[in-house]
Amino acid sequence: MADVKKIATRESYGNALVELGKKHDNVVVLDADLAAATKTGVFKKAFPERHIDCGIAEANMVGIGAGLAAAGMVPFVSSFAMFAAGRAFEQVRNSVGYPHLNVKIGATHAGISVGEDGATHQCNEDIALMRTIPGMVVINPADDTEAKAAVQAAYEHDGPVYLRFGRLAAPVIFDPEDYKFEIGKGQVISEGTDVTIIATGLMVGNSIDAAKMLEEKGISAKVINMATIKPLDEELVIAAAKETGKVVTVEEHSVIGGLGSAVCDVLSEKCPTQVLKIGVNDEFGHSGPALDLIAEFGLDAKGIAEKVEAFVK
């Protein structure tokens, strides 16, 4: 995909916030000394009075977001996934989730594609944590187009939303001209008959490529992009399971509690189906260039294709 345009979804987040800020003066962006990394710096430049740097204090930042929302503003609380969902979990649960306040959490640097910073900063647990909170919407966009649309949809949604973004530049998959995002709806990217690959976030592009590799081996894979992990598009998951019999989930997240678990929750109850969960196994990441790590963890197109092939046979 050398000639494909690539943009990190954290960049999309910052740019989308600027567009929201122009339209809505109740949008306020909070950060915890990471504006340069979460890419909210562009919002800070455009609307300095509405960018609140809370310092390195994520628990307090989430609480301030709750207070701003209780007073009628729409805060986008920004940090790395590790700190927004991890460190501040209980603040998100008790100060945002329980009162069901209109706080949007923009979590960047999710997954092992953080790269060189290593395991302390590679959050593979955030989807699992966030989807257990009642009323929380969890969105993991695949590319620039989807990320920008998700930020807009999060603003329009009344209630808490967790938005998951990546550090690594990701190929642009969707054409903004004809792309429509709806919370809770997945999209079929390509049809297939032997197996369904349900992917989310950065893994969507790799899964599309994996499906092409599989096709060369005579395996027909249906590919679904599942940006919203909660509420999950159950109808689409069940229909695909019935259609292809076998289901594979692919995510840059622990295989415990993320997209794979969400899909299994639905299928085990409503349409028992054999599911292969591809993701980060029950282990921590480590330092290294992002693309090398993705390959090492078997999350590149080749790794995904090999696992799917073995699963289908």
Added chain:
Amino acid sequence: MASLAVTANEIRKSIIKAVHSAKSGHPGGSLSAADIFTYLYFEEMNIDPKNPKDPNRDRFVLSKGHVAPGYYATLAERGYFPKEDLLTLRKIGSHLQGHPCIAHTPGVDMSSGSLGQGISAAVGMALAAKLRGDDYRVYTLLGDGEIQEGQVWEAAMFAGHRKLDNLVVIVDNNGLQIDGNVADVCSPYPIADKFKAFNFNVVEIDGHDFDQIADAFKAARECKGMPTAIIAKTIKGKGVSFMENQASWHGSAPNDEQTAIALKDLEQ
């Protein structure tokens, strides 16, 4: 001020009745804060029980959310909901949850109960007023044990840095927490110096003296460019003879006999 004392006494009776009815809850800290609750809701705050969601109202966040019985008794006394509701405290179907919930109870501005979190929400509300040029004020009540939570100092640092002079933090310094004296468990002292170091205007008072309470809130209004912290020295269990200064009454309910004695104490 005499009428405030009468109101506070009614609130204390309601606390005892509610906790007795629930057979659980937190009477000690509710009683220590009863005079502060009374002053806030009957003198200080710009509020209207008939319009509890008025965007221009002053806000209150009970950061020490476990003293919900004191908070609910005050809201009922002020007319947000019937006093009979207090006997449903902590029961299934009641709007009076064990800890305050914004969705359930009229007049509650923020859910709270997990210590250290309420002050951050109060800071956010005060910040919202500053961002939009609103002139409402925000009040939050913390326990002296609660300020052992690190988040309190994250919030205090931010409030001092942002010069949130529309924010008043009140510390109910009753000296006791579940495991004993705050000074023995993990001392928060000197409390006043800590808030001063975080760029707060600090006022130290007797939290049961309405003249001192009134002066403290007046000083807070007059202070520009800094948030105010009122450190209120109080007696845990205040007004009930056998509960005063007893950590064991932090989170336990009186039985029938004890309730009768408590209510008799409060008749005097």
